[in-house]
Amino acid sequence: MKKRLVLVTISIILVSSLTALAQIALFISTEEGKLKSSPNGETIVKLKQGTEVRALRTQGDWVRVSVEGWLHKDSITMDPEAIEEPKEEVKEDFSYENLELKSLHGTAQIKGKIKNQSGRDYSQITFVVNAYNNSGRKIGNGYITFRDFKDGEIKDFQTRLGARYSQVDSYEIKVQ
DSSP: OHHHHHHHHHHHHHHHHHHHHHTOEEEOOSSEEEEESSTTOOEEEEEETTOEEEEEEEETTEEEEEOOOOOOGGGOOSOGGGOOOOSSOOOOSEEEEEEEEEEETTEEEEEEEEEEOSSSOEEEEEEEEEEEOTTSOEEEEEEEEEEEEOTTOEEEEEEEEEEEGGGOOEEEEEEO
C-alpha cells in the first residue's frame, strides 16, 4: 500500500512539473535560434531573436519547445507530393568551395575558396565567418579581406574563428 501511495505521489509531482514547464514562455536570446529535429539533430528552421516559444520538456542541455504562429493556407499542404520545386534559381553573389573546419592548437580555423559570381569587380571586400555552438549561440568569428576581387575569380582563404574547435557546431560566411 505504501509503495503504491509513493508511486502515485511521484506521478502527481511529475505531471505537475511537466504542466508547469509547458506554461513557461521562453524567448530566443541569440541572433538566430536553430530549431533542431532532435538534440544535436539537423536544423529544421531558424527562429529570429525575440521569437516566443513554449517549453514542453527538458533533456540534458536541451529544451523541447513548441512554436505558435500563423501561416497562410496557400503555403501549406497535407500532400508532400504536391510540393513544387522552386521555379527560379536564386543566384548567390559568392560561392564557397573546399571548405575545411580544422583545429589549430585547439582553436577553430576555416579554409577554402570563395568564388565571386556577383557580376561586379571589387577593389576591396571583407567577409565575416561566424562560428556557432550547438545551441545556435555565436561563439566567435574571423575575417577575410580581398583586394581586387574580379567577377568570376576564385580566391583561396584561411582564417581563425576565435573559438575553440571542440565547441563549433556550425558556421556561416557572409559579406560584411
